[in-house]
Amino acid sequence: MSFGFYVTYVALWALVIFQSLVMFGMLREMLNLRQRLAPPPSPAQEVFGELPPGTAAPDFTARELRGGGTVSRVDLVGRRLVLLFLSPHCKTCEELTREAQELYRQASSPLVAFCAGEEGDCARHVEKHGFEIPVLHDPTRRISQAFGVMYTPTAIVLDARMRILAYSYPQNAQDMKQLLEQTAA
Incomplete structure (x- = not known):
């Protein structure tokens, strides 16, 4: 296996990890937005x-x-x-x-x-x-x-x-x- 293959392999894994972090961040922001937009509880x-x-x-x-x-x-x-x-x-x-x-x-x-x-x-x-x-x-x-x-x-x-x-x-x-x-x- 060549050096280029290892670089590509590591780059793809870095991209997967980056996308996962972005997705988790988006999910967290959606939950925060949902809480802010929810009506206040009734007495x-x-x-x-x-x-x-x-x-x-x-x-x-x-x-x-x-x-x-x-x-x-x-x-x-x-x-x-x-x-x-x-x-x-x-x-x-x-x-x-x-x-x-x-x-x-x-x-x-x-x-x-x-x-x-x-x-x-x-x-x-x-x-x-x-x-x-x-x-x-x-x-x-x-x-x-x-x-x-x-x-x-x-x-x-x-x-x-x-x-x-x-x-x-x-x-x-x-x-x-x-x-x-x-x-x-």
Whole structure:
């Protein structure tokens, strides 16, 4: 092999390495541009985890699954209540829902449920359990995110001025009963 062959071989490899570096630089700049052009996150996307006690409950408006009317935060002001976040595909929620109906009838604290998921799935869940509890639909989980709910079931206790008092993660009817009794006090 001749000297010219080695020079050409090294030059071609240098060209390949140079092109790779240029491509990586272009990719990095495209990602930086994408981040700069992305819209800022909404307040609901910024919340991660529980909101501190004493924090005002986020504003929301949701459709009630049984009646079809809308309910907003303003409609619930003036009474202490428990918000129960459920999912129709959650096994614990399924078991808890069976007992929550009876507890709701016995407790003096109002209970409002939010169902996160497809409307059809939530409607079947409501129908299956014969809900008397008002169930609001949260199709995009935007309300759940605004409250910092990361998984279901989650219960949030609110005072009459719609300030957060506590979060709870009921796993059975006894947990829910204790929560409703504490809220009624």
